[in-house]
Amino acid sequence: MEIFIKGTNSISPAGNFGNITHVPEIKFIDGLLKYYSCVEPVYKEIINPVLLRRMSRTMKISIVSAMLCLKDAGVEIPDAIIAGTGMGCVEDSDKFLSLLIENEERMLNPTPFIYSTHNTISSQIAIMLKCHGYNSTYAGRGACFETSILDALMLLSDGNASNVLVGAYDELIANQIRILYRMGLFRETKESNSNEISGNHPGEGAAFFVLSAKPSGKDYAKISGMSVFSENEPLSESITGFLKKHFISFENINSVMFGNLHNNIQSGFYKKIVTLFPAFTNLLWFKHLCGEYMTSSAFALWLGANCLKTQQIPEIAFLRKTNNLPAKNMLIINNLSGNQFAIFLLTK
């Protein structure tokens, strides 16, 4: 089944689609730990300042992104709200956890606990919109954003919804960055090769989509297929099988966007995949624009959808530019944490 992206918005380290010309500014924690941080809009211009005061940073980023997405789609109240998040509302979790240890379980303010739960965003959006429809949140490592899309696809194909608001969010806080570096997931040192651009920094962001089963005439793109594979499944065969299932050949894919962490793609997970595509396929990447986080697939989908709508791919997104064909079919392949990988097929 095909679903149409009627509207979309992202708040990310890369900023607006039109501004994607360079790698986002790198920020530092403790003077040496690099990370990417969202370029945030002036919230009070978008949302009631009274409501804003009660919101954590991730609530602002996610809820505002969702509201701008609905506005973009021209939808006031969606029929369902579904969100995915890797780590959830980390700032509030960190705050409550630290306090409970510090205060030895005494005199605790419940507010951070209330907003620490992963479903805060989808339910807060519902409360703001008075939306009583289907509402769910997928969480943790693995395919949490992809499951949100799959859930929306089923709602649309069952005819239980016309417009589904689907999104993903993850925020970064200082303690988390420290932990991620200590785990060895990111490198503290400068890049050894000056030609190498790295997306291998912790990142964050929110991206939302209004999905519909019917074309609106001004859609960004269609999600023509999506699959999640476990690492137990053979990589090349999985991708070949995916394309076969959607009646499309490798030759018909103008561009493929990878979730690699470095512009040197001749190593690691993506090395084998690159060889599947003919030499004229454009190779794109996105993690140098948003950083690495559990729901970065949502940023990739937002980027891809914008490329198809505007028929322009930002120069900075190319790993290999080998054709100038109008962007028609795009694949997004992202290696997820938790031994899974996901493929999206986007078509104009």
Place this chain on the structure above:
Amino acid sequence: MTIKIFVTGTGIISAIGNNEREVLESVKTGKSGIGISKLLQTIYSKEIPVGEVQCNNKELSDLAKISNKLPNSRTSLLGIIAAKEAVLNAGIKDINEYRTGLISATTIGGMDKSEHFYRNFRKDKTKGKLRYISTHDCGESTQKIAKELNIHGFYTTINTACSSSANAVMLGARLIRNGFADRIIAGGTDALCLFTLNGFNSLMILDHNLCKPFDETRNGLNIGEGAGYIVMESEDCIKKSGKLPLAELTGYGNACDAYHQTASSPEGEGAYLAMSKAFASGDIKPEMIDYINAHGTGTTNNDLSEGIALQRIFGNNVPYFSSTKSATGHTLGASGGIQAVLSIMAIRNKIIFQSLNFNQQMKELTICPVQQRIDNFNVKHVLSNSFGFGGNNTSLIFSAV
């Protein structure tokens, strides 16, 4: 025609038993699992009773048949035990014979381990054992359960607070109906930890005595821990294997109360809509329901809101209902899975479970829960309610086969 969803296996661990047999024995005898915490190290252990599984992590590792060397969160251990029991009871030999997926729900994941980590990390950012904090995200326990079950297919994690595992069951059924899977293991797991105990305590919704669901003098919930999973299979799967199902999932509904982050609306709108949608999703009508396993936490707010919603749906003919949370405690993300297993237990054993600690009729309602177990009752259809923070409400209907 809609594809039928059959339940072929169930697994459970909770404060009233480490497996199905023990839990059934407890609910028959009206045993409560709520009491002083022996394992959870909290300053409130004497003040605030909890529904604790009576095994330490080493004993849980043995029950789960896994090594105790790696730091498994208690949430993972409970989940592995219940999910393995469900798969065993379903008589599954080769789990990848059919396209099999796992949908697991949890609200706190490895928070018990994160608490250990933060004790040291808080003061010195170079301290704290990383193998503890690496269990923090909600997907960690799901990945471990999938690995233990040797699932090669799809797995994902749901966190819609206290309705999480009811949503896991619902998603599982929809994945099968839409042809994305033949067989799904769905449910949830949550362990007791300081984070949730103190969270609910700071909201002042923990009863310092045994909780009294739907009682006029109810004064909050008792927090519990555990896990509950069911195996769901498509009609085709059952035909091929010739397996006799335990029950059928005949309805599900998800709606949002869209009222308040932590309180339910006074008219129970979200609860009403979730139940209405569950009835609209299949052939079961309200008058066919024999028993309701209510969300019934024992908080002033929930029981009033849910009670009103029940009266709105069923009018003057509200079926027998009870809250098994009076025995197990409120197991948060696991509660929908645990209730699913108990609902099927009620059908299979022709029992309507009693609600413990009920004494006084609520003024605002005309209904009250079942106080004495009812035996030899032909339970054909059970409605199971799970409502969560943020108004994430889900209702499931299980039927006899």
